[in-house]
Amino acid sequence: MALKRKDLLGLRDITRGEIEEILKTAETMKKVVVGPNKKTSHLQGKSIVTLFYENSTRTRLSFELASKYMSAVAANIAASSSSVKKGETLIDTAQTIDSMGTDVIIMRHPMSGAPHIMAQHVRSSVINAGDGTNEHPTQGLLDMLTIQEKKGGFEGLKVAIVGDVVHSRVARSDVFGLTRMGARVVLAGPPTLLPAPGCELPGAEYAPTVEEAVEDADVVMALRIQLERQKKGLFPSVREYARFFEIDPKMLSLAKPDAFVMHPGPINRGVEISSYVANSDRSVINEQVTNGVAVRMALLYLLTRRDA
Amino acid sequence: MKNLLIKNAVIVNRDGRQTGDLLVRDGLIEAIGEGLPAEGCEVIDARGAYLLPGLVDLHCHLRDPGYEYKEDIFSGTRAAAAGGFTSVLCMANTKPVNDCAAITRYIVEKAQAAGYCKVYPYGAVTKGLEGKELAEMGDMREAGAVAFSDDGAPVDNTRLMEAALLYAGRFDGYIAVHPEDRSLTADGVMNRGVTATVLGLPGISRAAEEGPIARDLILAEENRARVHICHISTAGCVDLIRSAKARGVRVTCETTPHYLTLDDTACEGYDVNAKVAPPLRTPADQEALIQGLLDGTIDAIATDHAPHHIDDKVGEFLTAAKGISGFETAFASCYTRLVKGGFLTLEQLVEKMCWNPARIANIPGGELKAGAIADMFLADGEDWTVDAQRFYSKGRNTPLDGKTLSGRVLMTFQDGRIVHQREEF
Numbered sequence: 001m002a003l004k005r006k007d008l009l010g011l012r013d014i015t016r017g018e019i020e021e022i023l024k025t026a027e028t029m030k031k032v033v034v035g036p037n038k039k040t041s042h043l044q045g046k047s048i049v050t051l052f053y054e055n056s057t058r059t060r061l062s063f064e065l066a067s068k069y070m071s072a073v074a075a076n077i078a079a080s081s082s083s084v085k086k087g088e089t090l091i092d093t094a095q096t097i098d099s100m101g102t103d104v105i106i107m108r109h110p111m112s113g114a115p116h117i118m119a120q121h122v123r124s125s126v127i128n129a130g131d132g133t134n135e136h137p138t139q140g141l142l143d144m145l146t147i148q149e150k151k152g153g154f155e156g157l158k159v160a161i162v163g164d165v166v167h168s169r170v171a172r173s174d175v176f177g178l179t180r181m182g183a184r185v186v187l188a189g190p191p192t193l194l195p196a197p198g199c200e201l202p203g204a205e206y207a208p209t210v211e212e213a214v215e216d217a218d219v220v221m222a223l224r225i226q227l228e229r230q231k232k233g234l235f236p237s238v239r240e241y242a243r244f245f246e247i248d249p250k251m252l253s254l255a256k257p258d259a260f261v262m263h264p265g266p267i268n269r270g271v272e273i274s275s276y277v278a279n280s281d282r283s284v285i286n287e288q289v290t291n292g293v294a295v296r297m298a299l300l301y302l303l304t305r306r307d308a
Numbered sequence: 309m310k311n312l313l314i315k316n317a318v319i320v321n322r323d324g325r326q327t328g329d330l331l332v333r334d335g336l337i338e339a340i341g342e343g344l345p346a347e348g349c350e351v352i353d354a355r356g357a358y359l360l361p362g363l364v365d366l367h368c369h370l371r372d373p374g375y376e377y378k379e380d381i382f383s384g385t386r387a388a389a390a391g392g393f394t395s396v397l398c399m400a401n402t403k404p405v406n407d408c409a410a411i412t413r414y415i416v417e418k419a420q421a422a423g424y425c426k427v428y429p430y431g432a433v434t435k436g437l438e439g440k441e442l443a444e445m446g447d448m449r450e451a452g453a454v455a456f457s458d459d460g461a462p463v464d465n466t467r468l469m470e471a472a473l474l475y476a477g478r479f480d481g482y483i484a485v486h487p488e489d490r491s492l493t494a495d496g497v498m499n500r501g502v503t504a505t506v507l508g509l510p511g512i513s514r515a516a517e518e519g520p521i522a523r524d525l526i527l528a529e530e531n532r533a534r535v536h537i538c539h540i541s542t543a544g545c546v547d548l549i550r551s552a553k554a555r556g557v558r559v560t561c562e563t564t565p566h567y568l569t570l571d572d573t574a575c576e577g578y579d580v581n582a583k584v585a586p587p588l589r590t591p592a593d594q595e596a597l598i599q600g601l602l603d604g605t606i607d608a609i610a611t612d613h614a615p616h617h618i619d620d621k622v623g624e625f626l627t628a629a630k631g632i633s634g635f636e637t638a639f640a641s642c643y644t645r646l647v648k649g650g651f652l653t654l655e656q657l658v659e660k661m662c663w664n665p666a667r668i669a670n671i672p673g674g675e676l677k678a679g680a681i682a683d684m685f686l687a688d689g690e691d692w693t694v695d696a697q698r699f700y701s702k703g704r705n706t707p708l709d710g711k712t713l714s715g716r717v718l719m720t721f722q723d724g725r726i727v728h729q730r731e732e733f
Binding site for chain 2: 012089090091109111112113114116117131132133134135166169172195196198199200201202
């Protein structure tokens with residue numbers, strides 16, 4: 001098993017077969033994550049660098065543990081402590097790291113498309129760990145692994161994604177991946193936080209209210225709302241946001257009885273998701289985190305085997 | 309100065325074409341006809357190529373003074389000559405800004421010394437392009453500025469814009485507007501549409517361009533002032549200007565080769581060379597722009613030649629500089645899309661790229677007839693492949709690199725002097 005591609009920059013151009021292969025491998029890797037012995041030799045002798053131009057706790061740690069569980073040599077670069085501050089360009093930084101013998105560069109960047117530019121200039125595989133408002137493909141894949149585990153597949157499922165869709169790289173990757181696998185994705189949120197009319201993301205559906213999106217859904221996903229959006233005039237107050245757009249028990253009661261709730265984290269309790277929902281047995285938020293490590297292990301394994 | 313005889317050319321004006329010879333004496337066209345005498349002349353055999361009036365560009369950036377690493381007046385006018393341009397109007401966003409007669413004079417004199425192309429500067433509308441106080445338009449007009457524009461830093465304050473429109477009229481100048489509501493553009497970097505959504509890039513709406521046009525048309529109408537709208541890119545812009553012209557508003561406008569030939573999908577792959585302001589729009593907008601050219605709503609095609617250094621055009625799409633290096637592809641883009649595409653005759657293209665721009669700027673040029681200045685160029689309809697590394701411009705920023713276009717500029721003449729000759733010709 002191996003992926004033919006050099007990089008994973010997004011789920012926009014990924015095939016159904018590739019998704020299936022990644023998820024299947026991730027199921028195996030998950031046994032390592034939840035098992036007693038967290039050391040395999042899958043990445044023995046491979047060099048993996050995480051290059052993060054944005055703060056992150058969970059995604060970076062998740063990649064770091066995935067690398068270390070599989071015996072890779074792993075190093076982290078936080079952009080604030082690197083030569084980026086000295087004015088080095090993205091491409092120069094990329095080539096410097098690449099010249100140290102890395103096999104995989106995992107990159108997070110506040111600007112859409114930055115990993116795509118980097119990937120053109122390095123020999124190493126590049127994994128996009130989130131670029132601006134574009135994509136977060138490993139989050140998309142871990143969401144898909146979680147849904148597959150709970151529902152056994154994707155065909156015909158209704159997945160509601162609620163909140164700040166327009167700024168969400170998670171929503172974008174989820175829409176691309178889930179629709180490719182045959183799920184219906186219905187988006188809802190304040191109109192100021194959805195793509196403008198005529199600019200909708202192809203493949204997804206749009207509901208005028210959160211209630212309509214959640215109704216009879218199999219999966220309900222709440223997106224993190226960044227509180228700075230209020231200052232930009234995109235919604236009036238946290239109070240009103242919670243009143244109309246929060247996933248609370250009443251909202252969730254509109255979904256199918258066996259529907260479950262997801263959130264990419266970190267969560268704003270009482271804003272986009274109520275604690276009653278987040279703490280309930282309908283929430284799979286912690287399983288998403290576990291699956292994140294498994295998916296990243298699978299991906300690192302498959303990408304580094306491409307020359308094998 | 310030796311006389312010049314160009315033989316066997318298809319001489320094209322906006323109102324027709326004829327096959328024959330063209331004789332130049334002392335920088336002026338002496339005669340056009342068949343079998344003109346060659347005695348005492350340098351003779352050029354055009355071998356059936358088109359001889360067209362020199363292109364007149366209402367909108368370019370020469371970056372000099374201040375940004376000579378991107379372009380300077382020598383490289384910029386050399387590139388203009390290579391593109392068939394014989395007169396260009398350059399924008400005021402230099403460093404220092406062209407907001408006083410001393411800078412205007414510097415630009416004019418340096419261009420004269422270079423000798424490749426006539427340069428008519430735009431003066432700034434406001435001091436330092438800050439949108440606060442009017443610049444000394446009368447002084448700059450005397451020094452050689454033909455019109456006034458704050459271009460990419462448009463005058464947001466409506467009262468000041470009204471004052472500028474009125475004041476410029478006293479000096480037989482006019483205001484050229486880059487229509488952009490910067491509060492709407494915000495952090496946008498490409499056309500708002502499906503492609504922007506899919507790429508996860510913040511979009512720029514049509515309203516950001518059309519709103520300010522509506523404002524300035526109303527101001528021009530109420531004050532009976534003249535206004536020129538730059539580089540329109542949307543169907544809505546065409547509609548606004550068409551209805552204003554029908555009401556008798558003193559408005560002229562331009563679009564550019566890139567809005568006529570490219571759409572927002574050129575940004576796929578985060579190609580920073582497709583980043584431009586206003587942004588590349590959609591095929592439906594291109595159709596509306598072509599319709600606007602045909603019905604006279606759009607008077608001119610200008611390049612908005614905006615050369616950038618590779619360091620400003622590399623890396624992240626969000627922070628890359630905006631603009632396209634346009635001199636050396638403008639004629640071929642328009643010839644390919646509009647003439648070969650069957651929308652415009654070559655005569656109509658001459659009207660949009662030569663005659664009308666010269667009349668708008670009130671400068672010589674735009675036609676080939678006895679007594680007119682011998683600013684002209686030879687061209688054919690052959691295919692060629694764009695190689696940005698071979699540009700005369702320092703700006704290699706073009707989304708057309710590697711593309712094949714039809715229409716080659718073979719030779720360019722400035723006051724009857726050869727200022728450019730294509731290697732193969």
